[in-house]
Amino acid sequence: MLVPVVIDGVEVPEDGTPSVDHAGELLVRSAAGDQGAFARLYDMLSPRVFGLILRVLVDRSQSEEVLQEVFLEVWQSAGRFAPNKGQGRSWILTIAHRRAVDRVRSAQASADRDVRAGFRDLDVAHDGVAEEVELRIEGKRVAQAVAALPESQREALTLAYYGGYSQSEIAALVGAPLGTIKTRMRDGLSRLRTEMGVTS
Template sequence: MTAALYTQTRPRVGVAQTAGVREKLRLVTTGPEADAAPQVSLANVLDALLIRVAGGDQVAFSELYDHIAPRVLGLVKRVLVDHAQSEEVTQEVFLEVWQNAQKFEAGKGTATTWVLTMAHRRAIDRVRASQAGRDRDLKIGIRDFDERVDNVQETVEIRIEHERVKRAFVRLSELQREAVSLAYYGGYSHSEISNLLGVPIGTVKTRLRDGMIRLRDELGVRT
């Protein structure tokens, strides 16, 4: 699986257009500006690559793919488990990156966060699609749910029909759904979610807490 598979729907551009990004990568590690390397982080370089991808730069896309594809596949596989499905979803993610790179806004987050968030959402969509039509109970395990009021951790277990859970999830904010989905579907810890989303652990806990309180209310689960 290579980056070239995704670029057939966009016009070819010259290699010269990505010379600046390649030169930046070279200077960070070997050039006379190596002393300034801390000011040019990998995150900055990936942001620059994604911006060039938005302009149809195939070479930039290839470099971005090489950097991020392993992390995307790893994230997707943690959600889906099945390797074949994980590879399929990873391909879908990078096709979406190629086609929608112009939607990336550097001021709202890093390229890595943007791509990994997209990957997580697609993985969750695949999980939901595989469950469509099944009328069965869905068990949601809530881990490490902090209540500031009494400083007591509790685990809330909800057994409810799939369609009811879906309707309840719709009522959460996007940020709450993202945090709860990562914790449940992905099995991520608070610190791992913090790293994935680029937000403090306290923010992750707040989103999980508020999301689970809302879910409890929507589903009529008593504490």
């Protein structure tokens, strides 16, 4: 008898059969105005979404703000979720990552305006600002490269690097064999290296 694996409170069978997309079901119900379903969705995914945002922004208070923005967007746009195009969990994580990157870009634009207006002492802050700008530009390039990947590769990498899932957990979540997930991630990382001009 197969014993189900439990991921984030959701039972996933070990026999490789496609898992039920609980987040997707809750999204569909939320789109119909079911506030109880949305509350369950928030309880189920908010810790994972917050962790993703925090890894991008580092600042906890900003991450909490973005978390609320993400779930407000999820509530307002749940009707745009297409169950036949992917898992609800990865759809929400994608929104969260985009919102976090947007916040970084907004902060950078504000910093640039401050510098142009002469509000900062560039002699003192130059090294730190230059390093921060370089990191943010690099992060933007990575986000653009990830967005250009095929959906299956992007989903696997998003769940792994932004969602914190292992390869076996991803296989269970998306209902694909572990070998397929490994291939998607390997091919996706190879394409990212090419896009970023990494030769080694």
